[in-house]
Amino acid sequence: MLENDTGSIAPGAALAERIADVLAVLRLDNIPMEAREIAVNDLIDMAGLCVATRDADYIRVLIEASDDAGKCTAIGHARGFDAATAALINGTATHGEDFDDTLEGAPIRVGAMVLPAVLAAAQRFERSGADTLKGIVAGLEMVCRFNTIVPGAIHKAGFHPVGIIGALGATAGVGVTLGLDRKQLTDAFGIAGSFASGIGEFLTEGAWTKRLHPGWAAQSGYRAALLGRAGFFGPRTVFDGPRNVFKVFSQSAPADRHAVIAGLGEKWLMQAIAFKPYACGTMIHPFIDCMLRLRETGIDADSIVSIESETSEGLVDRLWEPLAAKYRPPSGYAAKFSMPFCMAVAFLEGDAGLEQFSDAKAADSRVLELAGKIRYVIDSANEYPKNYTGHIRASLRDGTEIEFRQPHFRGGVREPLTRDQLIGKFRGNIAHGRGSIEYGQALLDFCLNIAKHKDLSVGLAGIGLCGESA
Template sequence: MNTDTVADKSVSIADQIGNWIAGMDAARLPTSTVKAARMLLLDVTGLCVAGREESYIRAILASTEPGGRCTAFGHTGGFNAYDAALINGTAAHGEDYDDTFEGGPVHSGAVVVPAVLAVCEREQLGGDALLRGIAAGAELMCRLSLVAPRAIHSAGFHPTAVIGALAAAAGVSAALRLDARTATSALGIAGSMASGIIEYLAEGTSTKRMHAGWAAQAGIRAALLARGGFDGPRTVLEGRHGFFKAFAPSRPPNFEPVLDGLGQSWIMDTIAFKPYACGTMTQPFIDCAIALAERGVKAAQIREIVCDVGEGTVHRLWEDLAVKHRPPTAYAAKFSTPYCMAVGFFDRKAGFEQFTDARIHDPAVLELAAKIRYRIDPDNEYPKNFTGHLRATLADGSVLELRQPHMRGGAREPLSPEALNAKFADNAKYGGWNDPLAHAAQRWFSQAFDAATLEDAAQFRQ
């Protein structure tokens, strides 16, 4: 269905998605999908705790209204659903350590989990609603990201932000058991709430951090408006003035990835969980830099490093190259492949402590970053696969070439449950939780989908 129109005007793309949402049954979800949903819940919550004291979260808190029955993990008191979703979504996405879908790329968990959890607490729903909502929202977000690959970024928008509003609306609609027509309207309404430009790249400012939280609260609002009788366009996706015309005008939309196997196969099962706290496509390059260091190469021996890259990554992760060599802020450093490679080379990791104001000004790291440049590989698989490469020329003229064929943590080499639990424990500790509280949270997550209500989430407001 490579078209921007619908042959049968009586049944739109959103109508078909609405029917799928209305028929969602948590009891019939595959075991692999339940596992993926549980991993999203665990990973997102650990990141919420890790980021709870960051300055941008304090700014978000200053914008909220106190009171409500919804939980913002790691914060005292309750919040209304919109504020809880905004806080949790911003914290989960704030350090770019959250999950990603390699075909998109989009970050599903930081949008969908906060939206669905908040509405479940607001409406006093149980674990089956939480599971339904996470599965519906994450699945739709991954599928929508395949409609027009690279075109949303090319238009200057953030796919997680704009697609996220529709995905959150779908997840909340599923949790609330909205009927098909109402769920379709929720998608239509969310199309007008979608927003998020990528100009944060210019100076490394914080707007990208709030995109997931903003999309989460938009999805809640859209679903509740629809439930109240507000209507939205059924042709929100494929219409002449629809979502993809607005946010991805350079490429004709192909809706086959959205509808093909919808309800029978679950691509959210392949969601990747990051080993490093930085931009998704930089991750395999960090692996290459660490592998170079582990061969015994010293930074002083390196004359230059040239990386083969996908053209679609250049404008976010490589250019302006002079700025990427000396990122102006710790946040900007997360989207500088030269910096990420350099700090990975020295530290053998790229976690929270590698992206601080002090670390990004380390002369040795910056000296190595300045030696790293790129060339476009026309055969690179991006965005279908995220690969890494470096060709290092040493002072003695010798050359070392290293490749990482895929993203670790993704479908080709997933993180184990043990590794993800360790990541959660590290994030909880970084955020100030003691071991008993972290262990209690892990136990709660393992049982959350079976709970009659989610009232026990209130124990994590600290």
């Protein structure tokens, strides 16, 4: 049943049912190799990030607050958890340092909500690697598709899209992995609409809740799928009724729901998933590339008088302003969303990885001094959000100027990271989390060969153990 222009319900299949019609009969053989390879890339990226963040304060607190033991894996930890808690921990760990995937041209993550939910479900119910990979692809695809309904509006309404859309995508992934039928999937989507949550108030003080939202969405998707599987009645009209999830969380009428179903199972929007080379806000990356090219000229920070950056107006409120606060971020985490800090630390250290965003680094006088020389001007012709670009014009003490432009986000569809580059990032994340080379290789082999496992409960056995963590 679809909502018509008057807000009443018109007869016919609801959108949740139409989506379920496709997902319930999805076969791995019908998924193109490119989509499957992106899913494997996302798994590699996620696994490395879980290890990298395993000793972080927010993960230690999350584990301390979790008292549900079980056989499911929180990657990088020896202790077993029930499936929902494993999904919660892995989702939070994946997104915790803002180094996980993104959907290019859209302010949302994809894998951090889907992958932990699917892995937990597959391990708990002893599904095959092929079922797991199929579920991962389905979940990733549905996050991308749900994001087309009210693009940007969920953010503007004060909610975090990761927590809203992520719960729906995780439901799709788990539902496909466990083989839910049309009715079960439809109920699961209806239930997930009520589980969806996540407010944007973390922006005020840099609170940990942003990190939590993907994990909460992952465990919500897992629970919604199990409830739907068991026959719990959820609203069929969760996507198109008068109080549908998109209208409620965007405070506006959805513009176009048809794009969600158009080409589903044939056209793969997930091919726009991008992977980050730097551990900070995605839109900052092209500016970092420009600063690294400036570094390559051999000039030092003392010779720089000022740096002017042309930027989109759409980036200002999140990454540039209030400028005084962005010049002196209160923590390493807050520094990840400061354009001048990220640009300065990349120039001085030649990278913007996990090591560059500690609390100590956020107080580094050298970085703060250079950051204070960076200004922005609005470029009315900037292509954001369709394209992420970077620009700097450095004025030097000798009167010369040096200018660089980066025409796109490196790691996105115009210049994707290669499998080898992603493996290099993975190995760096394992080392950051103090994982051994042997452990890292075993984890990588698991990810690369995911489709070959006959039983994920066996395939994941021992993968949680990472040396020192209990």
